[in-house]
Amino acid sequence: MGKKKLVVLTGAGVSAESGISTFRDSNGLWENYRVEDVASIEGWYRNPGLMLDFYNTRRRELGTVKPNAAHIAIAELEKEYDVTVVTQNVDNLHERAGSTRIIHLHGELTKVRPEDRCNDRDGFSEESVFDIGYGEIHIGDLAPDGAQLRPHIVWFGEAVPKIEMAINAVERAGILLIVGTSLQVYPAAGLFRYAGYDTPIYIIDPKDVPVSDPRITHIRNVATKGMEDFKKILKSK
Ligand code: OAD
Numbered sequence: 001m002g003k004k005k006l007v008v009l010t011g012a013g014v015s016a017e018s019g020i021s022t023f024r025d026s027n028g029l030w031e032n033y034r035v036e037d038v039a040s041i042e043g044w045y046r047n048p049g050l051m052l053d054f055y056n057t058r059r060r061e062l063g064t065v066k067p068n069a070a071h072i073a074i075a076e077l078e079k080e081y082d083v084t085v086v087t088q089n090v091d092n093l094h095e096r097a098g099s100t101r102i103i104h105l106h107g108e109l110t111k112v113r114p115e116d117r118c119n120d121r122d123g124f125s126e127e128s129v130f131d132i133g134y135g136e137i138h139i140g141d142l143a144p145d146g147a148q149l150r151p152h153i154v155w156f157g158e159a160v161p162k163i164e165m166a167i168n169a170v171e172r173a174g175i176l177l178i179v180g181t182s183l184q185v186y187p188a189a190g191l192f193r194y195a196g197y198d199t200p201i202y203i204i205d206p207k208d209v210p211v212s213d214p215r216i217t218h219i220r221n222v223a224t225k226g227m228e229d230f231k232k233i234l235k236s237k
Pocket of ligand 1: 022039155179180184
C-alpha cells in the first residue's frame with residue numbers, strides 16, 4: 001500500500017519563529033508598508049523602484065534566517081506520508097528544511113523574471129525565471145530579452161497560476177494540515193473547502209481561526225509546538 005497523502009498548507013506563521021515578520025499580526029509587514037505600494041501590480045507600474053527595494057530587503061533578510069523546528073517537522077513527515085506542501089510563503093525555508101514537493105502559490109523570493117513574461121498557467125513560464133539567490137535587482141537590470149527584471153512574486157491583481165495544482169493536491173489529501181495562515185487571502189484561503197467530506201483538517205495557529213467546519217480541529221499553539229502536538233495526534237490514530 002502506498003503512503004497516505006498529507007497536504008500541508010502554510011502561511012507566514014510557519015516562518016515567524018525563524019524571525020520573518022508575518023503580514024497581519026501587530027507589527028507585521030502590512031503595518032509598516034502599504035500593500036498597494038509593495039504587493040500589487042498597480043504598485044509596480046506606479047513605482048517599480050520602491051517595490052524592488054522592498055523585495056531586495058526581504059531577500060537579504062532571508063539569507064540571514066534558518067528553517068525552524070516546524071519546517072523540519074513538516075519535512076520529516078515524508079518518512080511516513082506522501083506529503084505535498086502548498087505554501088503562500090515566498091521564502092525558501094521549506095526547501096532548506098528538506099521538503100521535496102512544494103507548490104509556491106505566491107512565487108519565490110530568490111527568483112526573478114522579465115516583467116513582460118506573465119504568470120502563465122504552465123507555472124510562470126519557468127524557462128524565463130532566473131535564480132538570483134539572496135542578491136538584489138534594480139531598475140535597469142535587464143533579462144536577455146531586454147525587459148526589466150521583476151520579482152517572481154504573485155501580486156494582488158495578478159492570477160495565481162498554481163492554484164489548480166494546489167486544488168488537485170487538496171482534493172486527493174487523506175489529511176490536511178494548515179499552519180500559520182490568517183486565511184484572509186483568496187484563492188489560498190478557500191483551498192481547504194476542496195478537501196473530501198471525511199478528510200480531517202488540522203489548523204495550527206495561536207490565534208482564533210476565522211473558519212468553522214466540522215472537519216476542523218484547531219491546535220491552538222505556535223508552529224513549532226503545534227507540530228509536536230500534531231505528531232502526537234498522528235501517532236494516536
Ligand atoms: P498573515 O500575516 O495574514 O497571517 C499569519 C498567521 O500566522 C496568523 O493567523 C497568525 O495568528 C499566525 N501566527 C503568528 N505567529 C505564529 C507562529 N509562531 N506559529 C503559527 N502561527 C503563527 O499571513 P498569511 O496568511 O500567510 O501574499 O498571508 C497570506 C498572504 O497575504 C501572503 O502570502 C501575502 C500576504 O499579503 C502576498 O503578498 C500576495
